[in-house]
Amino acid sequence: MRVAVFSTHPHDRQFLDRANGGRRHELLFLESRLELGTVTTASDCQAVCVFVNDRLNAEVLRGLHGLGVRLVVLRSAGFNHVDLTVAAELGIAVGRVPEYSPHAVAEHTVALLLTLNRKIHRAHARVREGNFALEGLLGFDLYGRTVGVVGTGKIGRCFARIMRGFGCEVLATDPHPHAEAEAMGVRYVALNELLARSDIVSLHCPLTPATHHLINASALAQMKRGAMLLNTSRGAVVDTPAVVAALKSGQLGHLGLDVYEEEADLFFRDLSNNALQDDVFARLLTFPNVVITGHQAFFTEDALRAIAETTIANIDSFVAEGRPLHAVGVERLA
Ligand code: NAD
Numbered sequence: 471m472r473v474a475v476f477s478t479h480p481h482d483r484q485f486l487d488r489a490n491g492g493r494r495h496e497l498l499f500l501e502s503r504l505e506l507g508t509v510t511t512a513s514d515c516q517a518v519c520v521f522v523n524d525r526l527n528a529e530v531l532r533g534l535h536g537l538g539v540r541l542v543v544l545r546s547a548g549f550n551h552v553d554l555t556v557a558a559e560l561g562i563a564v565g566r567v568p569e570y571s572p573h574a575v576a577e578h579t580v581a582l583l584l585t586l587n588r589k590i591h592r593a594h595a596r597v598r599e600g601n602f603a604l605e606g607l608l609g610f611d612l613y614g615r616t617v618g619v620v621g622t623g624k625i626g627r628c629f630a631r632i633m634r635g636f637g638c639e640v641l642a643t644d645p646h647p648h649a650e651a652e653a654m655g656v657r658y659v660a661l662n663e664l665l666a667r668s669d670i671v672s673l674h675c676p677l678t679p680a681t682h683h684l685i686n687a688s689a690l691a692q693m694k695r696g697a698m699l700l701n702t703s704r705g706a707v708v709d710t711p712a713v714v715a716a717l718k719s720g721q722l723g724h725l726g727l728d729v730y731e732e733e734a735d736l737f738f739r740d741l742s743n744n745a746l747q748d749d750v751f752a753r754l755l756t757f758p759n760v761v762i763t764g765h766q767a768f769f770t771e772d773a774l775r776a777i778a779e780t781t782i783a784n785i786d787s788f789v790a791e792g793r794p795l796h797a798v799g800v801e802r803l804a
Pocket of ligand 1: 572674
């Protein structure tokens with residue numbers, strides 16, 4: 471099968487080529503993002519392979535369908551960037567990577583947490599400047615603190631387990647509580663109670679209409695003054711201007727982000743020679759108590775290998791049985 475692979479970076483090519491050993495499928499590697507203006511680059515392809523910032527809205531899907539594309543394979547777990555209703559109407563199958571390494575994302579969340587708490591980002595810069603003063607580097611013991619986990623799916627449970635290992639009390643909220651989480655001592659409470667009681671709130675829910683701007687001004691006001699917010703899920707779960715206001719007032723004490731609502735125009739590229747156009751993002755960068763990484767939580771060797779292998783397995787299964795191994799359909803929007 472001929473597959474147009476959009477948003478290709480060297481690591482995508484390396485791991486996909488390896489998983490596609492023996493060249494079972496013809497992979498056409500494209501650096502461009504999939505959007506309306508680049509749809510035609512998938513001419514002569516029966517499938518497209520995309521990442522999180524490719525846009526598969528109704529127009530793009532119709533364009534792909536017109537070219538003969540019948541399969542979309544996502545190199546991600548999240549599928550909020552695909553109009554699944556239109557894909558189903560057009561008969562385009564969508565496959566995803568439901569699980570590649572929940573550990574990769576959970577461990578990166580812990581890296582953000584520890585960096586913010588112990589001010590590693592500031593300490594590193596200071597020591598390199600020959601400044602060994604401790605003022606401004608005061609942290610707190612994690613042991614005994616309360617951590618709130620929003621979404622106890624694969625990643626949320628992994629993160630909760632690590633936090634339990636630190637000796638934290640872990641509260642969680644999820645419309646589908648998980649027995650494994652309860653068995654490790656996680657207590658399910660309503661979101662309001664989680665926000666009010668947690669010293670650290672970490673987001674691990676998918677982006678859906680129900681979770682869009684879940685953390686807005688009112689949610690931030692319910693949090694403990696000076697608490698920490700971590701978001702490694704999807705940018706739009708957080709209302710960023712509201713977060714900037716909470717940081718300015720001191721209501722929010724620390725912010726760790728791996729995702730950002732407007733990241734599609736920023737992340738995965740070297741823009742170091744350009745003027746930053748996003749004023750909200752630029753404001754975030756001015757706070758000493760904010761640490762941002764550019765959607766790299768998934769970025770481990772183990773995860774990339776698993777993503778590539780599942781992606782090729784999705785294509786294999788479509789060729790053999792007319793359906794990707796891990797199909798995602800409209801029912802997932804419920
Ligand atoms: P998952 O499907 O295993 O778990 C998601 C959980 O969120 C489920 O238990 C679900 O019931 C829960 N949920 C749904 N709506 C909720 C709500 N309103 N409030 C609280 N919980 C809610 O998914 P996962 O593999 O754990 O991944 C979670 C998210 O992490 C993904 O949707 C994706 O957006 C994000 N992610 C980010 C990266 C990264 O590199 N930063 C990588 C992978 C995944």
